[in-house]
Amino acid sequence: MRAPSIRLKAREREAEVLLRRLRGEPFIEISRSLGISMRGTMVCYRRALDRVTIPTAEDAKRVLLERLHVLNQQLWADYDAAKGDLDLRQRIAGRILQAMRRESALTGSDVPARLVVAVSDNRQDADAVTVAQLRRNLTSDQLRQWLYLTDLANSNPDPADGASVETTATAIEPDYEKF
Numbered sequence: 001m002r003a004p005s006i007r008l009k010a011r012e013r014e015a016e017v018l019l020r021r022l023r024g025e026p027f028i029e030i031s032r033s034l035g036i037s038m039r040g041t042m043v044c045y046r047r048a049l050d051r052v053t054i055p056t057a058e059d060a061k062r063v064l065l066e067r068l069h070v071l072n073q074q075l076w077a078d079y080d081a082a083k084g085d086l087d088l089r090q091r092i093a094g095r096i097l098q099a100m101r102r103e104s105a106l107t108g109s110d111v112p113a114r115l116v117v118a119v120s121d122n123r124q125d126a127d128a129v130t131v132a133q134l135r136r137n138l139t140s141d142q143l144r145q146w147l148y149l150t151d152l153a154n155s156n157p158d159p160a161d162g163a164s165v166e167t168t169a170t171a172i173e174p175d176y177e178k179f
Contacts, residue, residue, distance in 0.1 A: 010044075011051075017041055018048035061106055068103045075099065 013034065020030045031041040075096045082088040 014044045014048035014051070017044040018052075021045055065103065065106055068099055068106075072096065072099050072103075 013036075016034065017030055021027070027038055027041050027045070031038045034041070036044070075092055079089055079092045079096065082092060
């Protein structure tokens, strides 16, 4: 096992190789300037890359959401503190709304509901459980639109060639006025 000072020097050399390589220096120049072999330079580079942690998208999203939470707390405190200044309160309210939009974009809560209704002439294909779950998650306007589309599909005569009748409704937007 290496002594701590030797390991520290090795880590420093790995970091130096990585930084120079990221700047675009060729391995041969790095090895000459550091006085190590070309193979040693490449090994240092690979070890340094292995030690670098790359945050995943979920980690980055979590960090951004935490920052937005702190920002929202500060904005609300500033909003409460600016009781007499209406102009300042309006600007802070605009910033609060921007932060809320960003948060909803990160969490996916602003994605429109997407409903696909497929009606065929074979009633055995329909899954009653799935239909019931879909209907429970719809707003009253979306449910009315869904019922209208299914009634429309059921009232269409079957095609002459015997193929199934399919109707698709997509991108039924949530009712944003409720929020």
